[in-house]
Amino acid sequence: MEGKRPELLIPASSLEVLKTAVIFGADAVYIGGEAFGLRAKAKNFSKEDMKAGILFAHEHGARVHVTVNILAHNDDLDGVRKYLYELKDMGPDALIIADPAIFDLAKEICPEIDRHISTQANNTNYGTYQFWWRLGAKRVVSARELSLKEIREIRERIPKDMEIESFIHGAMCISYSGRCLLSNYFTGRDANKGACTHPCRWKYSLVEETRPREYMPVYENERGTFIFNSKDLCMIEHIPEMIDAGIDSFKIEGRMKTALYVATVARTYRKAIDDYLESPEKYQANMPWYLEQISNCTYRQFTTGFYFGKPDETSQIYDNNTYVKEYTYLGIIGDERDGAYRIEQRNKFSVGETIEIMKPDGRNVKVRVRRILDEEGNEKESAPHPKQVLYVDLGCEAERYDILRRAEE
Secondary structure (H helix, E strand, C coil): CCCCCCEEEEECCCHHHHHHHHHCCCCEEEEECCCCCCCCCCCCCCHHHHHHHHHHHHHCCCEEEEEECCCCCHHHHHHHHHHHHHHHHHCCCEEEECCHHHHHHHHHHCCCCEEEECHHHCCCCHHHHHHHHHHCCCEEECCCCCCHHHHHHHHHHCCCCCEEEEEEEEECCCCHHHCCCHHHHHHCCCHHHCCCCCHHHCCCEEECCCCCCCEEECCCECCECCCCCECEEECHHHHHHHHHCCCCEEEECCCCCCHHHHHHHHHHHHHHHHHHHHCHHHHHHCHHHHHHHHCCCCECCEECCCCCCCCCCCCCECCCCCCECCEEEEEECCCEECCEEEEECCCCCECCCEEEEECCCCCEEEEECCEEEECCCCEECECCCCCCEEEEECCCCCCCCCEEEEECC
């Protein structure tokens, strides 16, 4: 099938995850620096790692978008100005911006870098898109509250060269376009400046005014109440509709996720998009594989969000905040030494265990751990210490950036 190929845009919390995203199928990645992004608790990128990440992505034909999407206060602007000069030297492909003051600074300091308008800016109508286009924005990220019908109408009323970016998978914020005040109210950490504590995921009880110490549970199920908790967005079954609506970039949420999550989602959506553009019949035939793979992520239950109209409580809200976890992330394959592969271990595993090598081309190869050695070459029975550098003999060849994981019963 001939059709416009949408960009697959993947989040990255670190240089390691950026490389994983690119190898496993991202057309572009979005990252945050150490300041002025809306994921202050994500690991984020030092200047050195950002330079290295941009270079790696460009060498592999991928683009890098950097978040500068806080809602700035007066005290932030001098720092933002300095940061934009640093980004100018690094040469990312785009900046993701929500605040008009930061947009103006970026236009002044680094006009050669594309400016994208963050979903945080409440982009809910074609007039808003036209407004940002006149000011020099290349792309606008649609508000999560828009339906595909509304996005299609926007596409019809904006310049052909203007790009629409929309979320296709990941967590849904309970607050309108991510504008949440709960975290600041409860903890003093401002979600709109990147320090969200995710109070939407907490358990809540009722307190009656005249009985201040009596906490009364509100049961939605046997696990308790999660009144602000949303299901996760998943549009893997609706890629044709997303393309038909005129969306240029399919955005995955999750800048605080592991390399295993990023690899799984990137690989699955990469194959689904490519299969559909090759043949709608192939896409439909492979749907069971996509759904199986995407369920291997750590996830809540899935929803299609607002894309097919306003969701009711069965289609979006709320069940519980329990994650289903079917695979454990063990590490990423590095250099080979005497038949063993270097990894930085992430979770415990042992000699004799059966694990999987997860490959970018869609294969999952079961292998038995034959040997584990430390950096000095000493034999180990198990790998109990997170982030320990080890060499693992898997009894077969592996490739750099393959991921090791273990299936959990």
